[in-house]
Amino acid sequence: MDFSVVIPVYNEEESLPELFDALESAMRELGGEYEYIFVDDGSVDRSLAVLRELHQNSTHVKVISFRRNYGKSAALSVGFKQARGDVVITIDADLQDDPSEIPSLLRKLDEGVDLVSGWKRNRQDPWTKVFLSRIFNYVTSVISGFRLHDFNCGFKAYESNVVRSISVYGELHRFIPVLAGWEGYKVDEVRVRHFKRKYGKSKYGRKRILNGFFDLITVMFVTRRAMNPLHFFGRIAIVLFVIGMLPQVYFFFQWLGGAGLRVRPIMLGGFVMIIVALHIASIGLLAELISARSARDPNYIFKEFLAGRSESQIGESKEKT
Ligand code: UDP
Ligand code: MG
Numbered sequence: 560m561d562f563s564v565v566i567p568v569y570n571e572e573e574s575l576p577e578l579f580d581a582l583e584s585a586m587r588e589l590g591g592e593y594e595y596i597f598v599d600d601g602s603v604d605r606s607l608a609v610l611r612e613l614h615q616n617s618t619h620v621k622v623i624s625f626r627r628n629y630g631k632s633a634a635l636s637v638g639f640k641q642a643r644g645d646v647v648i649t650i651d652a653d654l655q656d657d658p659s660e661i662p663s664l665l666r667k668l669d670e671g672v673d674l675v676s677g678w679k680r681n682r683q684d685p686w687t688k689v690f691l692s693r694i695f696n697y698v699t700s701v702i703s704g705f706r707l708h709d710f711n712c713g714f715k716a717y718e719s720n721v722v723r724s725i726s727v728y729g730e731l732h733r734f735i736p737v738l739a740g741w742e743g744y745k746v747d748e749v750r751v752r753h754f755k756r757k758y759g760k761s762k763y764g765r766k767r768i769l770n771g772f773f774d775l776i777t778v779m780f781v782t783r784r785a786m787n788p789l790h791f792f793g794r795i796a797i798v799l800f801v802i803g804m805l806p807q808v809y810f811f812f813q814w815l816g817g818a819g820l821r822v823r824p825i826m827l828g829g830f831v832m833i834i835v836a837l838h839i840a841s842i843g844l845l846a847e848l849i850s851a852r853s854a855r856d857p858n859y860i861f862k863e864f865l866a867g868r869s870e871s872q873i874g875e876s877k878e879k880t
Contacts, residue, residue, distance in 0.1 A: 561591035563644030567634035571652040572605040573758035585658040596621045596638045601628035632732040639722040647722050651713035664716040673744035677714035677751035691768040703737040724860045734778045792843025796836040803832030
């Protein structure tokens with residue numbers, strides 16, 4: 560199998576037939592063997608019925624349907640497990656991305672990139688959402704160190720080993736490029752067109768973007784690639800502790816020099832900081848203990864594994880050369 564197209568679907572009944580036609584013409588043009596994996600994420604409209612119909616009429620369609628809405632990450636994760644293609648493409652079901660741009664993503668893969676993300680240059684969404692997502696992308700790019708403009712674009716192409724080695728749960732689909740990049744995969748982006756949502760409504764409003772910032776912290780700690788909890792909390796604790804100690808040391812020497820004993824406001828402020836520092840350090844230690852437990856069997860990903868060869872194999876390859 561050459562290509563697997565994974566499509567998360569949540570209440571997109573009107574879009575699906577058009578999307579399917581557009582995908583078909585793009586994939587036919589590409590040539591090669593391909594499959595579509597539609598993951599119905601607990602839709603409550605007629606999406607599943609439409610998908611059943613597509614499944615009836617095409618040999619390329621697989622459909623998985625959740626009993627309830629688990630979220631886009633869950634849908635992608637299940638789709639990735641089913642994907643048999645050497646290249647996996649993800650695209651939203653809402654017609655906001657253009658399937659005819661798949662070849663431009665694939666060209667980037669051919670250059671040796673492992674994950675190509677779409678970059679919605681002229682994003683056709685409400686300005687509040689565009690604005691918040693700008694901030695989100697900027698912060699994510701600074702913290703993760705990957706210079707992408709659009710981490711959360713649903714339109715992406717992957718070498719199949721990438722999707723097999725990242726785990727996307729909760730709402731971490733926003734960070735797929737970060738997760739892959741931290742595993743050592745080469746990540747890049749190409750500009751893609753973006754269209755206004757034609758049917759239905761967005762499932763990720765302004766309210767949910769805030770979650771993205773919390774998830775960024777999760778990604779930093781849980782994946783244990785960017786940060787050890789104790790390193791992070793420990794740093795904060797040390798800074799607070801040192802600042803809190805300064806007035807104490809100062810007044811201690813004043814007292815040695817013969818000044819009278821007096822409680823100063825700044826001294827109390829310093830005490831508070833010292834106590835807070837001790838708390839933060841203990842939190843870091845607890846977090847470290849918890850993460851050490853779950854890190855006992857980390858999932859290291861091999862780039863290559865050259866197993867030992869036998870004498871006869873070596874003989875064979877010498878004959879050839
Ligand atoms: N989606 C999903 N499960 C959800 C929410 C969304 O599978 O819980 C799908 C949705 O059907 C669409 C894609 O994820 O194909 C992107 O969702 P949406 O267009 O609502 O997000 P936006 O583009 O507004 O950020
Ligand atoms: Mg959309």
